[in-house]
Amino acid sequence: MAKKSSAKRTPREQTRQWFRNAKFGMFIHWGVYALLGKGEWIRTVDKIPESEYAKLPPKFNPKKFNPDTWAALAKRAGMQYMVITTKHHDGFCMFDAHNTDWKVTQTPCRKDVLRLMTKSFLKKGLKVGYYYSIMDWHHDDYLPRLDWEKETRPAEGHNVMDYVRYMREHIRQLMTEYRPAPFVLWYDGGWINKPEELGGAQTNATARKLKPDILINDRHFTQEDLYTPEQRIPPTGIVDEKGQPRLWEACITMTSHWWGYDKNEKIYKTSEFLIRMLVDIVSKGGNLLLNIGPKPDGTVQKEFVDRLNAIGTWMDKYSEAIYGTTASPFNLLPFYGRVTTKGDTLYVHVFEWPGDRTVRLPNLSNQVKKVCLLEKGKPELDFARDGADWVITLPKKAPDKAASVLVVKLDGAPEVEKVVIKPGVDRVVNLPVLYGMLDGPHGMRIRYESRDGQIHAGNWINPKDNVEWSFTVPKTGNYQASLDYAVDKDQGGSEVEFIVNGKTTPWLAPNGMVFGFGCAGTQATAGAKRQVCKTRDTAGEFKLKKAAVLRLKKGENTIKVMVPKFAKQKGMDLRGLVLKPVK
Template sequence: MKKPAHLLLFTFLLTALFSCQPKKSEETAQDPEDHMEWWREARFGMFIHWGLYAIPAGEWNGTTNHAEWIRTTAKIPLEEYDQFLDEFNPVKFDADAWVKMAKDAGMKYIVITSKHHDGFGLFDSETSDYDVMATPFKRDILKELSEACKKAGIKLCFYHSIMDWHHPDYLPRREWEQNRSVEGAEFPRYVDYMKAQLKELITNYGELGVLWFDGEWEDTWTHADGVELYDYVRSLQPNIIINNRVDKGRQGMAGLTKEGDFVGDFGTPEQEIPAIGLPGVDWESCMTMNDHWGYNSHDDNWKSSEDLIRKLVDIASKGGNFLLNIGPKADGTFPQESIERLADIGDWMDVYSESVYGTQASPIAEVEWGRITQKKTENSTRIYLHVFDWPESGQLELEGLKGRLTKAGMLTNDFDKFRVDVDEKNQRYVVNLPDVAPNTIDEVLWLDFRE
């Protein structure tokens, strides 16, 4: 389907805007590129937002639109919010069960909030009393997850907030905290505290996959701070991957870094998927299953399993990763709606994961019936045709694919029942489909080409 002129112009401008890859600093530029290899292969991970904010479950004084930002959105005084420490006791938490659900869904890595903006840590920190060991639970959640991930072959990663609404040296205060003095507060001392916590996380929990920073947008955090922190983290674990939110320069929810000498290994679109592929740029769309990151018991606006599967495929077809969020409940369990969607995604991935893992962006323009991914070997390329909308004509028309077509087939479990014929003329291909789609969410066909 030919794109209208205004869309072509938008595509051109978007490509120019997002053409800048997050960069390494000069100090770490010599590090091998293969530290990103596992991440590019994975394509799919689980985000987990969990902390004290799960206890109010999104509700405060009759309002029900809160989640992990509740201390600020509900303007809760520090001493009142700190009372949640005495209530945090997730006795149903089972690290092995969490990791199993991620693995069964086809996820290759888990990114969990070691510390969100409220300053509370899910780990045993020697630098702070504001952590899980100060609660009735008194178990190091990250230690248990690290052990479960190691057994399951899942990469463990940590989200760590630069912003901290609890630490006395973090500046600025929230604008509504008029009774909380800033006298004696020293931001550099807070940075030292944050670096000490990061050293604990990097050295006490085995090899990590990613440090996923956030909360970098306030004026107290500078580009120089970002470069220094990037270098510091990489000095502790040279192969760790660090997102672009360690530095300034992120362009809002679009998540990609504007032109300039900014550090970070990948861009972070939030709650959205870039409209086009971004050649040469590593990026990861993080997204919620409903409307909140942390648990909100009133939020019933769940995305369907079909929508989430197609979002995963859409992202892979543009060369990105999908980081799909879970907001666990205060008792340590996942919401049932999340469990069901993970299971549905896992059922699809059991059959079709080959068309996601280790793939690159589509080699041709977007098609109206679905999406395309590809996987290259030394002398050949396998093209995966993800058919969302089974055409009434029974045919898919393709052009612009390079090489000599050698073979075609389907990934369905029932492939013996289906035959794929391809007519070729001057590098235009007509794929003749079976009458019925084996999978109505996304059936995948493949075409092999030799160079």
């Protein structure tokens, strides 16, 4: 069946295809909350009364605000689009809303900053999307009230549908008065109310009628175009009920927590980590929406600028392996890296240069025609068939510290058979973390790290984070599980939990609905076989320690490892799990 030409696609389908190819965008959280320098949730975190918070707009006067500078920074980083907060949960409008004075044009700034930013980013060739918070802590008719405000702001006499009418006026204005923007209506704050309580489907239908090419995300809890996992990277891509790839975008900060400006922030993700994160997301078929929280004076802090410039330097060389690519055909890789695909070409992103200077592409049926580095002159590399795999020989030194890219030309679209982990000839099942799926809910902290050329799961500081492996064994039996882990001095005593063949359910939002239609992670539920052991101090050295005896069934099994209770600040660093049959 022939593909639809772009001329035959609907405007919405054309936007979806453009978005799928774009891969990388800038998220901007900016509002009067920046004046306090404690993040965008500060009004409720610090329980600031509305009368006190109302003192902020008269002080908002960002004299150094230059949207052209912001747009140039996004362009330099290799971003293809931007999404800006038109109204966050505090209800303050960063555009000249017609139906309220709670807006930026009523501050000393006087400018419709949304219009200025839209113009600057479009001028740089970047598409522009609009974030809009359904939740509104300012509007009298938005319900329910914050728990701490229920007594001082009673709900009696207020009707949430009056708020919905107010919100729909904003949507109508945003869809019609800033053309050609926005390409996406990026909702947030919809987790309190069910969509039918706020007429979500009708609001979205109105937006689509006004702007037929618009994309709409999942945060009004209606199934639309775009799924948006927050502060986490799904262990695999996101697919629909038929196994077809969904359109998805991970929104993530460069900071440890807040999206808005935080003057006290000390922890920033490194440029190397951010580059690898972009590659990881793209290799799973997603986009990265990377956030900045500008200062109240309108400038972007140096930590953000430096990291975006570093990403741009990497993209100068390797953007071919990002834009317009599709997800990796491999379910598992035996090296620390990722693969993106474009037609008959594999782009192999190598994060950690292997000590034996080889990269193995498992179960690849195709014939390899050519392998080269994505570097100046495209120097060719040796490669050879080894059983079901192809093995590529690398040069002595990695061309790039964050991620070097190999270009592998095939004889057609990649044909790859799934890797299945089985016991070795000694009947032992080896489960390195590279063959495990790192996962967690919103606020996921666990990540791959390296020590002495070996990869481990590190930064294990969130008790909801986990590693899960799938594998097969030939018969039912008991297996001694040993953890290859390191625990710093005086950090032992954390509980490690093994969940064998457990059922999982998605995390639920306060409105009782599945958060992000399942893309917010899962939790183990009834039916799981749980066993617990405690870590021991290893003075920071990796050691193989017996942990528990696990009962496995014949055929496919899953084991999820969690650290639900920390003795100190951190759980452990984990290189893998070894399962040895018990006689």
